[in-house]
Amino acid sequence: MPTNLPPECTVLEKKYLGARRTSEKIEALQKYLGAIPKHKGTERLCARLKTRLARLRLAEEETKRRRGSSYLASRYTVKKEGAAQIVILGLTGSGKSSILKLLTSAKPEIYGYPFTTTKPIPGMMAFEDIQIQLVETPALFAGASKGSGWGPGVLGMARNADGLMLVIDLSSPDPRLQLETLIDELDKSHITIVERRGKVEIERKEAGGIQVVSLSELNISVHDVKHLMNKMKIDNAVVKIRGDVELEDVTQAIFHKTVYKPTIVLANKIDVAGAERKFRTLREAFNHLTLITVSAVLKRDVENIPQRVFEALKILRVYTKRPRQPPAEKPMIMREQSTIGDAAKMIHKDFYKDFKYARLWGSSMYPGERVGLNRVLQDKDVLEIRV
Ligand SMILES: Nc1nc2c(ncn2[C@@H]2O[C@H](COP(=O)(O)OP(=O)(O)O)[C@@H](O)[C@H]2O)c(=O)[nH]1
Numbered sequence: 001m002p003t004n005l006p007p008e009c010t011v012l013e014k015k016y017l018g019a020r021r022t023s024e025k026i027e028a029l030q031k032y033l034g035a036i037p038k039h040k041g042t043e044r045l046c047a048r049l050k051t052r053l054a055r056l057r058l059a060e061e062e063t064k065r066r067r068g069s070s071y072l073a074s075r076y077t078v079k080k081e082g083a084a085q086i087v088i089l090g091l092t093g094s095g096k097s098s099i100l101k102l103l104t105s106a107k108p109e110i111y112g113y114p115f116t117t118t119k120p121i122p123g124m125m126a127f128e129d130i131q132i133q134l135v136e137t138p139a140l141f142a143g144a145s146k147g148s149g150w151g152p153g154v155l156g157m158a159r160n161a162d163g164l165m166l167v168i169d170l171s172s173p174d175p176r177l178q179l180e181t182l183i184d185e186l187d188k189s190h191i192t193i194v195e196r197r198g199k200v201e202i203e204r205k206e207a208g209g210i211q212v213v214s215l216s217e218l219n220i221s222v223h224d225v226k227h228l229m230n231k232m233k234i235d236n237a238v239v240k241i242r243g244d245v246e247l248e249d250v251t252q253a254i255f256h257k258t259v260y261k262p263t264i265v266l267a268n269k270i271d272v273a274g275a276e277r278k279f280r281t282l283r284e285a286f287n288h289l290t291l292i293t294v295s296a297v298l299k300r301d302v303e304n305i306p307q308r309v310f311e312a313l314k315i316l317r318v319y320t321k322r323p324r325q326p327p328a329e330k331p332m333i334m335r336e337q338s339t340i341g342d343a344a345k346m347i348h349k350d351f352y353k354d355f356k357y358a359r360l361w362g363s364s365m366y367p368g369e370r371v372g373l374n375r376v377l378q379d380k381d382v383l384e385i386r387v
């Protein structure tokens with residue numbers, strides 16, 4: 001222990017060493033750490049104590065989780081609000097809290113300590129006339145998907161989200177490894193951030209045997225699929241196949257439902273020395289992902305984030321109107337490629353059932369064009385349905 005510590009540190013250290021319960025230990029250690037002057041001579045001590053603090057936090061979470069199975073569900077559920085829910089994921093210290101604070105009015109704690117954020121924190125981000133919910137989560141780490149600490153809780157939130165924001169720390173020695181770690185933990189939780197070209201969906205049925213349905217030509221044989229289902233003791237099911245798939249994808253689909261989440265990657269701390277170079281390496285390795293540089297501290301490159309998130313989500317805004325009335329102020333949020341028919345159903349089932357025609361402003365050929373149920377909607381369309 002460095003000799004030049006102020007006397008209150010000795011007192012706080014004793015308190016920490018004497019604490020029995022994990023929660024007391026955490027609190028005492030935090031106070032002790034906070035009282036230590038930060039300079040070269042105390043660097044190693046601080047690093048050691050920070051690691052200990054991180055371990056204690058994980059251990060505490062683990063105990064709580066073991067105690068009750070409903071714990072995960074209660075703690076790691078954030079009610080969805082606004083047009084979509086984006087879950088922020090990243091390793092500790094990558095800048096998740098800083099980014100949440102920058103984009104929303106939420107006030108998360110930001111310290112230089114690992115695992116400062118131990119529960120999800122929501123905030124609302126504005127994009128033009130809509131609000132998108134951002135939820136910061138406790139840091140992920142290698143092995144999170146295997147079930148320690150809050151890993152399963154956070155990954156469960158990711159699974160339930162409409163989209164993800166991965167935060168990478170460009171000041172870390174290897175930002176590429178950070179992104180690989182996140183993708184790996186998501187993969188192991190059967191969450192993919194790249195939309196697969198092929199897709200298998202299995203619907204179990206009561207009767208009818210095995211049916212294989214595919215819109216395009218299959219590169220696996222129907223016989224092989226049936227044989228596989230047979231081996232897995234599935235007698236009745238519809239196997240829907242889209243695009244390029246292997247038999248292995250069918251096996252995967254039997255065991256797990258892999259979900260795709262639209263994702264943007266924020267490469268944070270672009271202000272630090274060497275960050276530009278590290279970012280180029282990152283972009284080369286992951287050129288199939290949406291990568292954006294940002295500095296949460298200098299507030300650099302943040303203006304475009306809401307727009308990029310909106311684009312990644314592949315959603316559109318549709319404003320309904322009544323005859324001779326102005327359009328609704330608040331849009332309906334729909335998936336890209338939605339039709340007038342989808343919109344009618346969303347308003348009320350009668351609008352669909354009794355549909356006569358619709359008038360469309362925005363993407364239409366001319367304002368108020370008469371369109372039918374199959375017409376595909378575009379962002380910012382104004383729609384009037386006649387029944
Ligand atoms: N240089 C620099 N530091 C940052 C930036 N964003 C966050 N930090 C620092 O990184 C540390 C961790 O930030 P925090 O937002 O708490 O990260 P979290 O653990 O991912 O929530 C804090 O000391 C921040 O001040 C940035 O853009 N540039």
Ligand SMILES: [Mg+2]
Nearest residue numbers: 096097116117
């Ligand atoms: Mg945080």
